[in-house]
Amino acid sequence: MPRKANISTQDLTDRALEHFWKNGFHASSMDDLVKSTGATRHAIYGAFGGKKQMFLACFQRYQDLVVSPAFTQVEEDDATLEQVASYFEIQITRAEEIGLPGPGCLVANSATEVAPHDTEVHAKVDAHNTRLKQGFLNALNNEKPDVPPEELEMLAGLLVVFTNGLWSTSRLTKDGEFLRTSADQFLETIRTRITAP
Amino acid sequence: MPRKANISTQDLTDRALEHFWKNGFHASSMDDLVKSTGATRHAIYGAFGGKKQMFLACFQRYQDLVVSPAFTQVEEDDATLEQVASYFEIQITRAEEIGLPGPGCLVANSATEVAPHDTEVHAKVDAHNTRLKQGFLNALNNEKPDVPPEELEMLAGLLVVFTNGLWSTSRLTKDGEFLRTSADQFLETIRTRITAP
DNA sequence: TTTATATCAGAACGATCATTCTGATTCAAA
C-alpha cells in the first residue's frame, strides 16, 4: 500500500473547501472528506480538531479565496456600480467554469443549511452580508453622492437581497446568460432609479 | 402509559410539514418526527413508506397550504403588480407571525439543501420557480401590455431571483420591516422602469 | 546505527440514523 504524501494545512483546507462547497456540510461525511482530501483522519483531526472546526476553516478560506478577490474592488475608495457589475461578472463566469447548475455561494448555502442550527456560522454569514452591504453602499455613494443616504442604504440592502437570490438561482439554472442578464438588468434598474429627475 | 390518538394522514402531513419547514430535511430525524407529530413509527411508515416520501408529501402540502393561497391572486386574469405586492405582504406578515429570523420558504430551502442531491426534489423546485415566473409575467403583462414581451419576461425573471433572495434573507434578519421595504422598493423600481419614456 | 517523534493505514468505538419487528392493546364485527 503506497504511503500518502504529507499535506499542508492550507492544501488540506483548499481540498476540503471544494468538497464542502459542492456537497454542503451535512452531506459531507468524514469518509468523503478523507477520500477527497487524500489526507488521513489523523491529519484532519490534528489540523482542525473536528468536522465543525474544519468547516469553519474552509468557510474562512472561501472568503479569502473566492469572495475577497472579486469584491475588494467594490470596497475601493473610487468604486462605482461599474465595479459592482464586474463583481457579478467574475462570480458568474466562475460559476459557468465550475458548471451550471453549480454549488452557488458557500456563504449563502450555509445561511440556509447550517446557520439556523449554529450560532457561530450564523454570525459569520451575518458578517458577510454586512460586508456586502457596506461595499454596495460605498459604490452607490460614489456613483451618486447627491442621492439621499437613506435611499442609497435602502438600495444597498436591495442589492444584498438580490445577490443572495442570484446565488440561489445559480444552483438551479443551467443558463449562465440568464444570471448575467439578471445582474446587468438589475443594476440597470438601480441606475435608472438614482438618475431619475 | 396513555395511548396515542389516531391521526389522519392529512394532520400527520401538516405536523410533519411544520417540523421539516423549521428544521430542514437532514436535521429532522425520524425520532424528532415521531415526537413532533405524535404519531407512531408504524403510522408514519404506513402512510408514506419512508422519510423521503413523507417529505415529498409535505412539500406538496406546503404548496397547497402556503404558496397557493398567497399566489393564486397573482395568477388571476386581471392581476397587476398590486397583487404581486400583496403576495409579498402576505408572506412577510406570515414570516413575522412565525418569528424572524424564520424558516423562510420550504421550496427555497430545499433548493439548496435537498435538490442538489435529489432529482425529484430538484424537478419540483424548478416547477415552483416556473410557476412564479409565469405568475409574475402575467401581472407585468396586465400592468403594461405595451412593453415588449422580451422585456417583461426579463423582469419576471428578475422578480423570481429577487423572491428567492427575500426568503433567504428572512432566515437571517430579525427585521420584518426591512423585508417589507425591500419588496416594496424593488417593485417600485420595476414600476419606474416600465413607465419610463 | 540507534532512538525519538511524527505520520501513516485502518480497525474500533459509541452514538445516532432510518427502518423493521415483536408483542400488547384496542375496538368492532360475529
Next chain:
DNA sequence: TTTGAATCAGAATGATCGTTCTGATATAAA
C-alpha cells in the same frame, strides 16, 4: 363474549456517522 384485524409502544436491527485508538512505517537527530 369471542375473535380478528388494526394500531399501539417500544425494542431490535443493520448501516453510517464523527471520533479515537492501535500498531506499523518513515524521518531526522543522536
